[in-house]
Amino acid sequence: MKIIVCAKQVPDTNEVKIDPVKGTLIRDGVPSILNPDDANALEAALTMKDSYPGTTVSVISMGPPQASIMLYECLAMGADQAYLLSSPAFGGADTCATSTTIAAGIRKLGGFDIIFAGRQAIDGDTAQVGPQVAQRLGIPVVTYVSKVRELGDGYIIVERQLEDGYEVIKVKTPCMLTAVKELNEPRYMNVGRIIDACEKKESVTVWNENDIGLRPESCGLKASPTQVLRSFTPAPKGKGEMLTGTVTEMSSALVQKLREKHVL
Ligand SMILES: Cc1cc2nc3c(=O)[nH]c(=O)nc-3n(C[C@H](O)[C@H](O)[C@H](O)COP(=O)(O)OP(=O)(O)OC[C@H]3O[C@@H](n4cnc5c(N)ncnc54)[C@H](O)[C@@H]3O)c2cc1C
Structure with missing residues (x-):
């Protein structure tokens, strides 16, 4: 079985700060990590590899050269191959251009049975890339996968998390599954594999747009229909006020306050 995992390097914070002047993310001084949902995606792939001998797990990422550090961590966790799609032409990509590039990289890798992605990246937060990659490859997608129940010949049965x-x-394979944190507990890197990953620097393969058959105008900012007009951190809201008393007293006070604010 061939499994591919989409992994993104993200800033290690849930509170992304935005430069108020440039409107871009402030990444200085923020360490980078493997996106948490992608660690669950990789763990799911490695669990299948443990259970089905002959299974290979390839990790693919689009990002700057330093994203290779995160890919070495994936190799140290147990992935067999790692691919970094990196080029100045990929800069400024929105989710549309990101998924075009990742899908082109996956096509170059050849056949696959399952692609795992995270549900969502903690910096961009759109949860669009997994489904978009599936759309471009013409395969079914199940999002919010919280459990793998059964893997059969040409199909997989999964649980998809809902609010309640x-x-x-x-779903038929080949397919795309996007992982949530409830899917599993990601394993630690293996010490022996950390040493292997450090010594074999060539084990992360880097591809640019020519390698994956894309013209420069089909990727990055030039292929991004999204236009960001303004990015900002919302100002904190004023302190809330709790009303007390009987239901009648509280509803009268509420109506009074809404009148004062000309809402009613
Ligand atoms: C106009 C514009 C310009 C932008 N310019 C840049 C830029 O220059 N540099 C930059 O870093 N970001 C840039 N971004 C943000 C970038 O578009 C998104 O971070 C990216 O498209 C992924 O979207 P997301 O983070 O919402 O991922 P989500 O859709 O939330 O991610 C879901 C899953 O998809 C997979 N995935 C997502 N991104 C990748 C990836 N890169 N590689 C492998 N797997 C992935 C992961 O498995 C992830 O868990 C820009 C956005 C816009 C709108």
């Missing part, structure tokens, strides 16, 4: 329960979905 879960759906059980049987």
Whole structure:
């Protein structure tokens, strides 16, 4: 079985700060990590590899050269191959251009049975890239996968997390599954594999747009229909006020306050 995992390097923070002048993310001084949901995606792939001998796990990422550090960590966790799609032509990509590039990289890798992605990246936060890659490759996608129930010949049965329960979905392979944190507990890197990964620097393969058959105008900012007009951190809201008393007293006070604010 061939499994591909989409992994993104992200700033190690849930509170992304935005430069108020440039409107871009402030990355200085923020360490980078493997996106948390992608660690669950990789763990799911490695668990399948443990259970099905002959399975290979390839990790693919689009990002700057320093994203290779995160890919070495994936190799140290147990991935067999790692691919970094990196080029100045990929800069400024929105989710549309990102998924075009990742799908082109996956096509170059050849056939696959399952692609795992995270549900969402903690910096961009759109949860669009996994489904978009699936769309471009013409394969079914199940998002919010919280459990793998059964892997059969040409199908997989998974649980898909909902707000108040879960759906059980049987999907044909090849398919895309996007992972949530409830799927598993990601393993630590293996010491022996850390040394292997450090010594074999060539184990992360780097591809640019020519390598994956894309013209420069089909990737990055030039292929990004999204236009960001302004990015900003919302100002904190004023302190809330709790009303007390009987239901009648509280509802009268509420109506009074809404009148004062000309809402009613
Ligand atoms: C106009 C514009 C310009 C931008 N310019 C830049 C820029 O120059 N540099 C930059 O870093 N960001 C840039 N971004 C942000 C970038 O578009 C998104 O971070 C990226 O498209 C992924 O979207 P997301 O973070 O919401 O991922 P999500 O859709 O939330 O991610 C879901 C899953 O998809 C997979 N995935 C997502 N991104 C990648 C990736 N790069 N490689 C492998 N797997 C991935 C992961 O498995 C992830 O868990 C820009 C955005 C816009 C709108």
